[in-house]
Amino acid sequence: MKPVQQTKEAPSGDVFDTQKVRRYAQIMKEFGLCELNLQDGETHISLKSAVACAPAVVSVPAQAAVAAAVPAPAPAAPVADPPAAENENVKTIDSPIVGTFYSKPNPSSPAFVNVGDTIQEGKTTVCIIEAMKVMNQLPSPLTGKVLEVLVKDGDAVEYGQPLFKVEVR
Secondary structure: OOOOOOOOOOOOOOOOOHHHHHHHHHHHHHHOOOEEEEEEOOEEEEEEOOOOOOOOEEEEEEHHHEEEEEEOOOOOOOEEOOOOOOOOOEEEEEOOOOEEEEOOOOOOOOOOOOOOOEEOOOOOEEEEEEEOOEEEEEEOOOOEEEEEEOOOOOOEEOOOOEEEEEEEO
């Protein structure tokens, strides 16, 4: 009979430290992650969110051979339909990811776009959204004139949150 190989146990006697697992779940919720895979030697933890997520994922390496899968930033922000009372030519540019909104590339630079500026689809960067220490430049999904900036520099934004009102051409 072969001896049974024992797994290194957490201080509480569990194979996995439940405090750490809870913290990983909190991190997933905080950053909008759908899945989190952790491996340290022979120990492997895989957590999946019960909330529906986008099918595309990106692996992000971290310390101690940890990889986290996150929703990939959309190539262009979704465009929400304006309320019926508004002009049909007014659309919003929405956040494609959860993160922090930055209107300019650095504190001493001017904003990417201001009210009254003309923007071109795919050619004009309208802002940066920081997610998990990655700066994601958001190209305009619309061509038109910026009517209103709906968020302030440094604000936390959610997926699908309107960032700009644009009069499309």
